[in-house]
Amino acid sequence: MKNFIPCILLVLICFTCKNNEAYEAETKVEKPEFAIVIHGGAGTILKKNMTPEREAAYKAKLKEAISVGYEILKNGGSSLDAVEKTINVMEDSPLFNAGKGAVFTNAETNELDASIMDGKTLNAGASAGTTTVRNPINLARTVMEKSKHVMLSGKGAEIFAQEQGLEIVTSDYFFTENRFKSLKRVKEREAKKEGKIDTESAYLNFYDADIKDSKFGTVGCAALDKNGNLAAGTSTGGMTNKRWGRVGDAPIIGSGTYANNATCAVSSTGWGEYFIRAQVAHDISALMDYKGLSLQEAARLVIQEKVPNLGGDGGIVAVDKNGNMVAEFNTAGMYRATMNDKGELTIGIYEK
Numbered sequence: 561m562k563n564f565i566p567c568i569l570l571v572l573i574c575f576t577c578k579n580n581e582a583y584e585a586e587t588k589v590e591k592p593e594f595a596i597v598i599h600g601g602a603g604t605i606l607k608k609n610m611t612p613e614r615e616a617a618y619k620a621k622l623k624e625a626i627s628v629g630y631e632i633l634k635n636g637g638s639s640l641d642a643v644e645k646t647i648n649v650m651e652d653s654p655l656f657n658a659g660k661g662a663v664f665t666n667a668e669t670n671e672l673d674a675s676i677m678d679g680k681t682l683n684a685g686a687s688a689g690t691t692t693v694r695n696p697i698n699l700a701r702t703v704m705e706k707s708k709h710v711m712l713s714g715k716g717a718e719i720f721a722q723e724q725g726l727e728i729v730t731s732d733y734f735f736t737e738n739r740f741k742s743l744k745r746v747k748e749r750e751a752k753k754e755g756k757i758d759t760e761s762a763y764l765n766f767y768d769a770d771i772k773d774s775k776f777g778t779v780g781c782a783a784l785d786k787n788g789n790l791a792a793g794t795s796t797g798g799m800t801n802k803r804w805g806r807v808g809d810a811p812i813i814g815s816g817t818y819a820n821n822a823t824c825a826v827s828s829t830g831w832g833e834y835f836i837r838a839q840v841a842h843d844i845s846a847l848m849d850y851k852g853l854s855l856q857e858a859a860r861l862v863i864q865e866k867v868p869n870l871g872g873d874g875g876i877v878a879v880d881k882n883g884n885m886v887a888e889f890n891t892a893g894m895y896r897a898t899m900n901d902k903g904e905l906t907i908g909i910y911e912k
């Protein structure tokens with residue numbers, strides 16, 4: 561009997577340990593080898609305003625785009641390549657406000673902005689206000705890799721693009737009937753409201769609730785590759801009826817795009833003026849870095865509190881160094897998709 565009790569205790573301890581091991585093995589979440597998440601813009605995207613055909617077209621293009629990046633990552637390619645090539649698919653589609661299909665400026669031109677960031681080196685490239693470069697994200701990457709600068713704008717950026725052999729198009733390449741009609745509608749609304757269009761009313765209108773919804777379709781991508789490198793990129797036509805060389809958040813490193821292997825990679829979409837002031841993309845990374853927040857917690861804080869408290873709206877997609885993906889927005893919808901290393905795809909448009 562003397563030896564019996566310690567024996568029972570030993571058996572019990574062994575049993576508990578074994579059970580714990582089994583429990584841990586069962587619940588241990590495998591870190592994904594790679595991951596990719598994209599957006600095609602956030603805003604008042606409501607099901608009641610969407611036809612089934614249009615919805616299907618968006619879903620098909622999101623799937624096509626993310627699959628391009630997925631294949632690159634699966635085959636051991638870099639997150640930078642995945643981000644660039646995925647964004648190219650959306651830039652080439654008239655469905656999105658980037659590349660072909662970009663919104664029109666007040667002067668009836670298309671002025672495109674883009675940026676890209678490498679989380680491994682913290683190197684970054686951006687271009688703003690270009691009118692002839694077919695794929696602005698390629699220009700952003702070329703600025704990062706082939707120039708001593710981070711951001712080039714306007715004519716100079718176009719000369720650089722030409723010198724680097726990027727594809728140059730005439731400005732009518734970017735024309736789409738839909739976007740042109742949107743500009744006309746916004747201008748009519750503006751004229752009706754103000755009685756006339758002068759610079760002062762134009763400035764006020766820029767912050768008008770009607771106008772802020774004239775910019776859906778910015779595109780962006782964040783990815784983690786098999787080597788643990790994060791990258792993010794964003795490309796846009798900006799805001800319908802923009803004037804005076806207005807530049808939004810998309811080409812601003814830390815606002816529209818940020819990537820850091822120590823934390824996460826983020827691409828933003830939304831009301832650019834507020835995203836610049838809130839430093840959205842870097843803020844999410846900084847909250848993880850300095851405060852130890854998870855990606856989800858950091859994204860929620862910035863998108864559900866910081867940005868709306870300033871008066872802005874929009875969303876982000878992001879992936880952290882462990883492959884956790886997040887799509888956070890405070891608008892009625894955001895075109896978005898995720899794909900993990902098992903090829904499992906999720907696509908979303910509306911809030912729920």
Ligand code: ASP
Nearest residue numbers: 775778798808829830832
């Ligand atoms: N953020 C872009 C801009 O302000 C527009 C958008 O994402 O919808 O230029």
